[in-house]
Amino acid sequence: MSGTGEMAVPAGPGGEVGTGAASGSSPQPAGDREYLMTTYPDPPVTFVQGVGAYLIDVSGKRYLDFFSGIAVTSLGHAHPAVTEAISAQAARLSHVSNLFGNIQAAPLAAKIDALIGDGTPAGGRVFFANSGAEANECAIKLARKWGGGERWRIVSTTGSFHGRTLATWSATGKSEALEAFRPLPAGFEHIPYDDLEALKAAVPAGDVAGFIVEPIQGENGIVEPSPGYLAAARAVCAEAGVLFISDEVQSGLGRTGRWFGFQRSDLAPDIVTMAKALGNGFPIGACWARAEVADRFVPGDHGSTYGGQPLACAAAMATLKAMEEMNAPEKAASAGARLAEALEGVPGVVRVRGKGLLLGVVLDGDYSATAASLALARGLVVNPVRPETIRLSPPLVITDGEIDSGCEILAAAIGQARSDADGA
Ligand SMILES: Cc1ncc(COP(=O)(O)O)c(C=O)c1O
Incomplete structure (x- = not known):
């Protein structure tokens, strides 16, 4: 990898600063994985530290x-303000349960409401959860409560992803994976998806x-x-008396060039879910709903031991403030x-789709996995989200120099993977 980028990168655990040279393809030690459930393949690399975009x-x-760990570390790794907020809050008070008050949750809910209103209060309320799936579970339960027993079905789109709990997995549009x-x-x-007549x-x-x-x-x-x-979909829902739920777990919190993906369109959702970058x-995850919908929940309808605890809320507040500042x-x-x-213009790239820093690099063949692993060997982390598509979701603090270095590596990796695929 050329250049060191603008951010000081500390030495590795052995004392040396890595060179980014290819280290071969054999998996690195990640402890004894025998005791971990096999829900993920063996990892090719084991990370011990992160700083900024490195x-x-x-x-x-x-x-x-x-x-960014699937569009999570938007401020980069070990962001000083977030680290400081977590340390200070952990030293003061981590957890009390929702049976008692804490002074972090309500201001964070107000901040989220203002971001949904793009600077002015949107008039909603927030439930705090611990993940994107939980935020969507909350949305689904709330929609059913709002439906009062008469309206209870949830419509979602093919190709969508909403989480891995039984309800959010059922909403997820991958029929073969449900079997x-x-x-x-x-x-x-x-x-x-994208079919108004079907809706x-x-x-x-x-x-x-x-x-x-998902926007x-x-x-x-x-x-x-x-x-x-x-x-138009929002208008169809309004006409039919159906809640419009925007799943912003991946697209939310600045990544697509607006605070939330729905803000790219002229619409106001009934429910907005978020997690990842929060x-x-x-x-931490959150489900926002306009007050009239949110107020269908009464004590006992929904809850979470950890949701809205001081430690998570302090981390999220520091994250949102830093995001606003930048x-x-x-x-x-x-x-x-x-x-x-x-x-x-890179040979092999058919087009780049997406918005802001949520991009899909569409290749002219099914070799994204090879390209991603060659990029990894050259010191760049990318994700082969589909056989022909590489997902790029760098931290939002990425510098121009880092973008240029990463593109150089990715172009070389795509070139090599493409010629390997041609020769196969
Ligand atoms: C749009 C969307 N919704 C929900 C989820 C589930 O989030 P989590 O993995 O935090 O449960 C994801 C995760 O990738 C997502 O992309």
């Missing part, structure tokens, strides 16, 4: 991070409580709907434009 593995090798877990909770229907046909049934949709489908390979679809790596949406928009432009 990660360092057990051997001391340094990597530029264009993935092993039957019987699934009843009341989930999938319609094609119009699905919602007038009278028993639909909510339509949950950009992240796990499906950074797929955007046609311009106008989301606003704590910059500290686990004007994260604007930074994502300009950095994303530079990144997309640099990759557009």
Whole structure:
């Protein structure tokens, strides 16, 4: 990897600063994984430290991070303000349960409400959870409570991803992946993404409580709907008396160039869910709903031992303040434009899709996994989200120099993977 970037990167655990040279493809030690459930494949690399846009593995090798742990560490690794907030709060009070008050949760809820209103209060209320799936569980339960027993079905889209709990997995639009877990909770229907006619046909049934949709489908390979679809879908839902739920777990909090993906369209959702970047790596999720909907929940309807605890809320408040200070949406928009432009002309790249710093690099063949592993060997972390698509979700603090170095590595990796695929 050329250059050291603008951020000082500490030495690896062995004392040396990694060179970024290829370290071969054999997996690195990650402790005795025999005791871990096999829900993920064996990792190719084991990280021990992160600073800004860089990660360092057990051997001391340094990597530029264009993935941010699936769009989570938007402020980069070990952001000083977030680290300081977590340490200070941990030293004072981590947890009390929601049976008592704490002074962190309410201001954070107000901050989220103002971001949803793009600077002015949006008039909603927030439930705090610990993950994206939990935020969506809350949305689904709230929609059913709001539906009062008459409206209970949830419509979602094919190709969507909403989480891995039984309800959010049922909402997720990957029918083949659902098979092993039957019987699934009843009341989930999938319609094609970006298909307004399908939505119009699905919602007038009278028993639909909510339509949950990602403004950009992240796990499906950074797929955007046609311009106008989301606003029209929102209008269809309003007409049919169905709640419009914007799943912003991946697209939210500045990454797409606006605070939330739905703000790119002229619409106001009934419910907005978020997680990932909210704590910059500290686990926290949130479900926002406009007050009239939120108020259907009464004590006992929903809850979480950890949700809204002081430690997580302190991490999230520090994250949002730092994002506001750097004007994260604007930074994502300009950095994303530079990144997309640099990759557009690369041989093998058919197009770059997405918004801001949530991008899908579409290749001219199914070799994204090879390209990603060659990039990793050269010191760049990217994600082969689909066989033909590489997902890029760098931290929003990425510098121009880091973008240029990463693009150089990625272009070389794509070139090599492409010729390997041609020769195969
Ligand atoms: C759009 C979307 N919703 C929900 C989730 C689930 O979030 P979590 O893994 O935090 O449960 C994800 C995770 O990738 C996501 O991308």
